[in-house]
Amino acid sequence: MEDRHQDNKLPHVPVVTSRRDLLFRAGLGFGGLALSSLLSEDAAAAGAGSQGPGVGNPLGPKPPQFGARADAVIFLFMEGGPSHLDLFDPKPALQRLAGQPLPSSFKRPITPMGVSDNTIMPTKRTFKQHGQSGTWVSDWYPHVAQHVDKLCVVRSCWADGLNHVGSVCQMNTGSILAGRPSLGSWVQYGLGSANQSLPGFVILLDEKEPVGGPKNWSAGFMPATYQGTQFRPDGAPILSLAPPETLSNEQQRSKLDFLQVLNRRYGKGREDYTELEARISAYELAFRMQSEATEAVELSTETEATQKLYGVGEPMTDRFGRNCLLARRLVERGVRFVELYCGTGSQWDAHSDIEGNHSKMCRISDKPVAGLLQDLAQRGMLDRTLVVWGGEFGRTPMNEKGNGRDHNPYGFTMFMAGGGVKAGQVVGSTDELGLYAVEDRFHVHDLHATILHLLGVDHLKLTYRHNGRDERATVNAGSVLSKILA
Secondary structure, X not given: OOOOOOOOOOOOOOXXXXXXXXXXXXXXXXXXXXXXXXOOHHHHHOOOHHHOOOOXXXXXXXXXXXXXOOOEEEEEEEOOOOOHHHOOOOOXXXXXXXXXXXXXXXOOOEEOOEEOOOEEOOOOOOEEEEOOOOEEEEOOOHHHHOOHHHEEEEEEEEOOOOOHHHHHHHHHHOOOOOOOOOHHHHHHHHHOOOOOOOOOEEEEOOOOOOOOHHHHHOOOOOOHHHOOEEEOOOOOXXXXXXXXXXXXXXXXXHHHHHHHHHHHHHHOOOOOOHHHHHHHHHHHHHHHHHHHHHHHXXXXXXXXXXXXXXXXXXXXXXXXXXXXXXXXHHHHOOOOEEEEEEOOOOOOOOOOOHHHHHHHHHHHHHHHHHHHHHHHHHOOOHHHEXXXXXXXOEEEEEEEOOOEEEEEOOOEEEEEEOOOEOOOEEEOEEOOOOOOEEEOOEEHHHHHHHHHHXXXXXXXXXXXXXXXXXEEOOOOOOOOOHHHEO
């Protein structure tokens, strides 16, 4: 087999055929799966080597650093920036100051459309208090409003980016610049996968890719083994995963065993060559996924009542409802981190006609999100599953184009539920206009630190050596927001 690492440390092996040619001849049927995340050349260091546990199987389960409150995360990403002012953070001052310029007492924010000097725009939504907690929710989210006693609503989030590409990237990776591992990758690296027949980090999209594309679930400078795997809700969950129809399971197993023999022979005397063990593990995972991944997406096996709970079959909610239901099924089967996008292509981005825009997006997302919360709770899964809802930023109190709102990374709302979160409370606040976070300010790094904490991981102690520096998921920043912990 061709030696692609010829140096003084590795003995020469006569060329029989290329590894790529061998795989094609072996007919393993991985094709386009190529397992971008599993078979990438970058998997060279995938055994984690001196990075920690899991040598030989980088995705093997690893114990948390301390008592975990959550076993899995479902991140509901509302891409484009939902308006906190019209959903979860009512501001009477918007009505009182409607049509007036931003008061001089406020620092004038920089927004994507320039230094905004537009007038204050009131909300047309009706807010009511719900549940025993009395949490305020607008009439745009009536189904979620029924579950407020399960939620911890954080009104004081803030971020660094002004545009969608940088802000979506930061909400996923901690940085507005591409190149760092996503949070899901850090979770896989630190904890491994609880199900060795499914990826530990799964991405579910609605209509298209989010802005920035796959970099949002990239492993960055880590081995590609840790990056997210995109699932499709219908048909084969991963393209080209299934072997040819003419190839039986026994033949497939036999071919894989033969490949194992060749790889083991090649690896003799190269025990420190972690790429080989990573690839062997990757092929084995792909083989196991051929049956289990297909079974996981069989939503037809769910009862009619369960599908109805998520809005499956209804024109507005079917797509996102299916993804929410699939997320529950994946977590139920041990997938560690599932990220669902609602509104890919920045569909929540209401620079104009916020009424039309958000009315549509809320109808798409409200019932599925509420269904997920209810389903997890009634199955006894919510206590160990952390649900996170939010976008890359919020919207400004000043109007744009007369009936829309600009990007607002200075203060916005996200909510969390389950997985060790103290339910039925509101944490933090923005100023009287909802422009800036002012109390218990919660940066993206703090969010990531808190998520990792609930999974039993200290964000400062989970490190990966890169270019001579110990890198962390929170870019050496961030603090756990203790007020949200149960």
